[in-house]
Amino acid sequence: GAGVSQSPSNKVTEKGKDVELRCDPISGHTALYWYRQSLGQGLEFLIYFQGNSAPDKSGLPSDRFSAERTGGSVSTLTIQRTQQEDSAVYLCASSLGVSGRARGETQYFGPGTRLLVL
Amino acid sequence: QKEVEQNSGPLSVPEGAIASLNCTYSDRGSQSFFWYRQYSGKSPELIMSIYSNGDKEDGRFTAQLNKASQYVSLLIRDSQPSDSATYLCAVTQGGSEKLVFGKGMKLTVNP
Numbered sequence: 452g453a454g455v456s457q458s459p460s461n462k463v464t465e466k467g468k469d470v471e472l473r474c475d476p477i478s479g480h481t482a483l484y485w486y487r488q489s490l491g492q493g494l495e496f497l498i499y500f501q502g503n504s505a506p507d508k509s510g511l512p513s514d515r516f517s518a519e520r521t522g523g524s525v526s527t528l529t530i531q532r533t534q535q536e537d538s539a540v541y542l543c544a545s546s547l548g549v550s551g552r553a554r555g556e557t558q559y560f561g562p563g564t565r566l567l568v569l
Numbered sequence: 570q571k572e573v574e575q576n577s578g579p580l581s582v583p584e585g586a587i588a589s590l591n592c593t594y595s596d597r598g599s600q601s602f603f604w605y606r607q608y609s610g611k612s613p614e615l616i617m618s619i620y621s622n623g624d625k626e627d628g629r630f631t632a633q634l635n636k637a638s639q640y641v642s643l644l645i646r647d648s649q650p651s652d653s654a655t656y657l658c659a660v661t662q663g664g665s666e667k668l669v670f671g672k673g674m675k676l677t678v679n680p
Contacts, residue, residue: 494670507667542612555601555661560612
């Protein structure tokens with residue numbers, strides 16, 4: 452079946468502009484995660500959704516970052532007033548979320564969106 | 570932030586050799602452990618998951634978990650050039666769904 456998809460695959464923007472990144476999880480997966488991977492850094496957790504709720508937003512680096520999920524499926528990560536330090540690969544992952552919980556489940560990653568802020 | 574540490578590497582082994590990758594974690598409440606492989610420019614893909622102490626084998630890959638010593642390792646037997654990639658250790662900490670990743674170990678298998 453289809454895996455996690457993300458769009459756009461690449462995004463170049465100017466400092467100060469807003470960007471929206473989209474994630475379409477594997478069909479039937481109720482848990483969705485956003486991570487960020489910067490050059491030379493490991494994967495950094497941003498936010499976790501279970502259904503349309505976000506019980507863990509602890510990784511969002513500032514209030515310029517927000518995310519939403521609608522219909523228990525597609526999620527959008529929005530970065531307002533982008534800064535050069537926001538340049539990174541933004542990865543989305545999903546897991547089954549059995550019984551409304553996702554702890555310990557295998558997370559399947561999408562191809563990522565490469566964001567470059569000039 | 571609870572930490573996951575991997576040897577900085579890089580690791581280079583000849584084709585056919587055993588590659589050994591190690592990872593330590595700081596949170597004793599950690600419950601689930603994963604090894605992901607990431608080819609350059611690609612997204613991580615799951616290699617192994619392990620939840621209990623001991624060894625878990627899948628083909629040429631063996632994951633080893635020792636919760637008392639707080640380490641998890643990945644052995645790759647009969648290494649192939651196609652195994653050349655960055656290997657990421659990831660841990661689900663107690664009370665959380667998120668994965669905490671190590672910074673990765675770059676493995677090169679030389680023909």
